[in-house]
Amino acid sequence: MNDFFQKDIISVRDFDKAKFESVFSATDKIIKMDPTQRREIGRGKTLGYLFFEPSTRTRLSFQAAMALIGGTSLGIADMASSSTKKGESLADTIKMISIYSDVLALRHPLDGSSRFASEISEKPVLNAGSGTEEHPTQAIQDLYTIKKEKNKIDGLKIGIVGDLKYGRTVYSLLYALSNYDVDIRLISPESLKIRADSIYEIQKKVSLKESTNLDEYIDELDVIYVTRIQKERFPDEEEYQKVRGSYKIGLDVVGKMKENAIILHPLPRVDEISTDVDSTKQAKYFQQAEYGKFTRAALLGLVLNEAGL
Numbered sequence: 391m392n393d394f395f396q397k398d399i400i401s402v403r404d405f406d407k408a409k410f411e412s413v414f415s416a417t418d419k420i421i422k423m424d425p426t427q428r429r430e431i432g433r434g435k436t437l438g439y440l441f442f443e444p445s446t447r448t449r450l451s452f453q454a455a456m457a458l459i460g461g462t463s464l465g466i467a468d469m470a471s472s473s474t475k476k477g478e479s480l481a482d483t484i485k486m487i488s489i490y491s492d493v494l495a496l497r498h499p500l501d502g503s504s505r506f507a508s509e510i511s512e513k514p515v516l517n518a519g520s521g522t523e524e525h526p527t528q529a530i531q532d533l534y535t536i537k538k539e540k541n542k543i544d545g546l547k548i549g550i551v552g553d554l555k556y557g558r559t560v561y562s563l564l565y566a567l568s569n570y571d572v573d574i575r576l577i578s579p580e581s582l583k584i585r586a587d588s589i590y591e592i593q594k595k596v597s598l599k600e601s602t603n604l605d606e607y608i609d610e611l612d613v614i615y616v617t618r619i620q621k622e623r624f625p626d627e628e629e630y631q632k633v634r635g636s637y638k639i640g641l642d643v644v645g646k647m648k649e650n651a652i653i654l655h656p657l658p659r660v661d662e663i664s665t666d667v668d669s670t671k672q673a674k675y676f677q678q679a680e681y682g683k684f685t686r687a688a689l690l691g692l693v694l695n696e697a698g699l
């Protein structure tokens with residue numbers, strides 16, 4: 391039996407290096423597989439999704455992944471059109487979707503929402519973003535991208551830039567990277583520094599340095615992971631205005647980077663990376679989004695099939 395069969399995926403903290411590596415090899419297999427054989431993996435299975443926050447890539451890549459393995463998807467992305475609007479509880483909504491599907495993907499603005507869903511759902515729950523807490527399937531795709539584009543993860547110097555306080559992808563990425571031998575640089579405005587309590591444990595495992603100045607590290611980094619300032623999570627719009635546009639990756643910044651460094655971003659971008667960077671060889675964020683379809687197909691395949699892929 392594979393480790394993921396009928397299991398929830400709520401937090402990257404439940405993963406060790408071997409688990410990551412098994413998802414990566416399942417992803418490699420999915421990519422190489424003959425399409426007819428691939429469609430057998432999810433045949434007759436349904437993904438149910440519930441998105442209480444906006445999404446483009448995560449939801450579409452989950453649906454595309456399910457289609458790739460021959461399954462179908464159903465769900466709600468506009469909660470105003472669901473019975474939530476009539477006052478139905480989150481618990482009942484989750485219960486319903488779990489009755490109509492074989493596996494669930496949930497995005498919700500509250501920390502702890504996916505854990506809660508997993509207690510109610512009759513089917514495995516995949517966390518597609520819970521508050522400012524975690525976004526595990528994004529971290530899996532991020533690590534897979536690094537591995538494919540840099541041919542390794544161990545030994546790299548990785549800079550994470552932007553909103554380190556509210557960005558949930560940042561926390562999942564950090565927890566994931568703490569399984570590897572990496573050097574991490576955290577670059578953010580003073581008011582958006584990483585939440586110290588959340589990284590207390592991983593500080594013991596990886597080397598971390600913080601700065602407000604991207605120039606301090608730009609020429610040493612192998613990977614630059616840029617994030618959006620999470621406007622919607624600020625308690626006060628004025629505070630957002632003070633930090634908006636703090637870091638802008640333009641061609642001038644790319645010019646300071648190592649020749650073979652790569653730029654990642656979970657997307658959506660607002661103004662953190664200028665569009666003229668898109669055509670540079672360092673820009674890998676669209677490739678990263680594409681890998682997301684395959685890593686999610688691998689995860690779904692592992693969760694739905696006892697024998698694995």
Ligand code: NCD
Pocket residue numbers: 447448519525528558559617618656657658
């Ligand atoms: C991220 C998220 O929802 O946390 N988006 C994504 O899933 N790729 C990042 C963001 O919204 O900035």
